[in-house]
Amino acid sequence: MDELQLNPLYEKVITDLLEKQYSVVENFFPVEEVLELRQSLLSKYDDDQFKKSAIGNWSNEQVMKAVRGDFIFWLDESKCNSAETKFFARLNHFIDYLNRTCFMGITEQEFHYALYPEGTFYKRHLDTFQNDSRRKLSVVCYLNEEDWLPEYGGELAVYIPENGRERTENIYPVQGRMVIFESSVLEHEVKPVKQERLSITGWLKTRGEAIF
Ligand SMILES: O=C(O)CCC(=O)C(=O)O
Numbered sequence: 328m329d330e331l332q333l334n335p336l337y338e339k340v341i342t343d344l345l346e347k348q349y350s351v352v353e354n355f356f357p358v359e360e361v362l363e364l365r366q367s368l369l370s371k372y373d374d375d376q377f378k379k380s381a382i383g384n385w386s387n388e389q390v391m392k393a394v395r396g397d398f399i400f401w402l403d404e405s406k407c408n409s410a411e412t413k414f415f416a417r418l419n420h421f422i423d424y425l426n427r428t429c430f431m432g433i434t435e436q437e438f439h440y441a442l443y444p445e446g447t448f449y450k451r452h453l454d455t456f457q458n459d460s461r462r463k464l465s466v467v468c469y470l471n472e473e474d475w476l477p478e479y480g481g482e483l484a485v486y487i488p489e490n491g492r493e494r495t496e497n498i499y500p501v502q503g504r505m506v507i508f509e510s511s512v513l514e515h516e517v518k519p520v521k522q523e524r525l526s527i528t529g530w531l532k533t534r535g536e537a538i539f
């Protein structure tokens with residue numbers, strides 16, 4: 328095994344996760360890579376490659392619309408363009424570090440682009456499905472235009488259990504900002520957006536069995 332070099336950025340994420348179950352970092356990806364991903368998302372969206380999101384295995388469209396309104400495109404690591412290749416390279420480096428330092432046992436990941444049109448939202452939820460606990464960490468990186476003003480809404484509200492009560496942290500989807508949290512612990516929601524909201528979102532997973 329190569330000698331492990333301490334990585335201050337990764338260490339900050341790990342400390343945050345241990346102390347408060349979530350972490351917000353601004354400089355995980357260089358700006359030019361964030362912009363390249365943004366362009367890649369937009370060109371796929373313009374090509375009509377995005378699909379209406381679903382929730383678990385619910386198929387009732389009315390119900391789904393009342394819960395989440397984003398459009399998504401699932402990434403396939405074997406068919407990546409240059410922006411996506413760089414994204415996965417950085418992510419895999421981080422996963423390797425997590426596995427070596429924290430023995431997280433991450434063996435898989437799944438990512439999609441997401442676009443929330445004006446007026447859409449994603450109601451309060453947990454990212455683990457009842458029959459599948461393999462999702463360990465949720466990762467979101469925002470691909471919005473440079474200035475995300477508070478009046479655009481679309482904040483990620485994270486509900487943190489604290490001393491038997493609950494604290495809400497509102498995180499704005501600022502360009503390049505990355506949020507990582509424990510998938511099975513933190514409930515969260517995307518508040519209604521008043522401006523198109525772009526992101527790349529995914530999950531770091533353990534092998535574990537899904538129970539169907
Ligand atoms: O975009 C975000 O801030 C969070 C999205 C989310 O909660 C999800 O896709 O499960």
Ligand SMILES: [Fe+2]
Pocket residue numbers: 452453454465515
């Ligand atoms: Fe979520």
